[in-house]
Amino acid sequence: MEFSFETTKDTPLGNTTPIAAAKFIQLGYSPADFYEHFPCFLSVKDLARFQSFSQCYQMTLGVAGHMAEVGVFRGAVSMFLAKLSLLYEPHTTTQVHGFDWFREPTQEELLTIPDGYNYYEPYQRISELIGVQGLQRYLLLHRLNVVTELEGFFKEHTHLQFKLVFLDAGDYDTVARCIREFWPRLSTGGVMIFDQFNHEAAPGETRAVKELLPPDAVIRTFPHGCMPTAYVIKGEMQAPTQTTTGWAKVRLAG
Numbered sequence: 648m649e650f651s652f653e654t655t656k657d658t659p660l661g662n663t664t665p666i667a668a669a670k671f672i673q674l675g676y677s678p679a680d681f682y683e684h685f686p687c688f689l690s691v692k693d694l695a696r697f698q699s700f701s702q703c704y705q706m707t708l709g710v711a712g713h714m715a716e717v718g719v720f721r722g723a724v725s726m727f728l729a730k731l732s733l734l735y736e737p738h739t740t741t742q743v744h745g746f747d748w749f750r751e752p753t754q755e756e757l758l759t760i761p762d763g764y765n766y767y768e769p770y771q772r773i774s775e776l777i778g779v780q781g782l783q784r785y786l787l788l789h790r791l792n793v794v795t796e797l798e799g800f801f802k803e804h805t806h807l808q809f810k811l812v813f814l815d816a817g818d819y820d821t822v823a824r825c826i827r828e829f830w831p832r833l834s835t836g837g838v839m840i841f842d843q844f845n846h847e848a849a850p851g852e853t854r855a856v857k858e859l860l861p862p863d864a865v866i867r868t869f870p871h872g873c874m875p876t877a878y879v880i881k882g883e884m885q886a887p888t889q890t891t892t893g894w895a896k897v898r899l900a901g
């Protein structure tokens with residue numbers, strides 16, 4: 648018998664409806680309206696997603712290291728983190744490292760990719776978007792296949808250390824390679840965020856997390872959000888106490 652699990656909870660609640668999306672166009676807003684007045688259009692689910700990244704980022708203020716996103720696509724999360732860094736730590740050396748192969752799917756792959764799930768972004772376009780906003784010193788793109796090339800990248804750049812790592816290229820090989828390479832380079836108190844842990848869309852992600860993270864790692868979720876589904880604070884060793892803001896007090900090993 649076939650079952651649906653987490654996807655059955657993916658309801659329209661909090662998403663932009665097709666009627667609303669059509670109306671946004673029909674009402675004649677300019678492109679500037681969409682970014683200058685973005686809360687008028689932003690869905691609650693997308694708001695929750697970026698709030699989750701923002702909360703993780705706030706937790707890492709004062710922890711040494713850079714930030715990384717694996718699976719950059721258009722760059723929304725990488726650029727969001729770079730802008731947070733510009734806002735909150737303009738005088739530090741913190742940078743965002745975005746890893747993606749920016750590769751067009753083959754004709755064969757296109758046959759198996761469902762509608763709306765083609766995550767191809769031309770490297771040239773995202774580079775220009777970063778450049779025109781003057782973000783090139785804050786956000787560095789690394790165009791590589793993380794499964795086969797990440798290990799070599801870190802052998803070449805041995806000093807790199809991270810405080811926040813977001814993994815969003817969710818098959819087993821990708822997540823496993825990323826945990827192997829990033830976990831030892833994540834500072835204690837730093838955060839590793841998983842887009843689809845415990846989600847039927849990416850069973851390999853759950854398997855890699857369970858196999859490769861320390862068995863006593865506390866895997867947390869975002870009480871308000873859908874994806875990312877989970878995060879781990881490196882070194883967290885004790886169940887948290889509830890605070891008045893709903894956020895956890897964390898005790899760290901060492």
Ligand SMILES: C[S@@+](CC[C@H](N)C(=O)[O-])C[C@H]1O[C@@H](n2cnc3c(N)ncnc32)[C@H](O)[C@@H]1O
Nearest residue numbers: 718719720747748749766791792793794815816
């Ligand atoms: C789901 S999309 C990322 C979405 C993005 N994080 C966001 O929030 O908008 C997955 C990305 O992973 C990249 N990717 C998948 N496998 C990869 C690999 N082996 N090496 C590098 N990038 C990969 C794809 O090119 C794609 O851009």
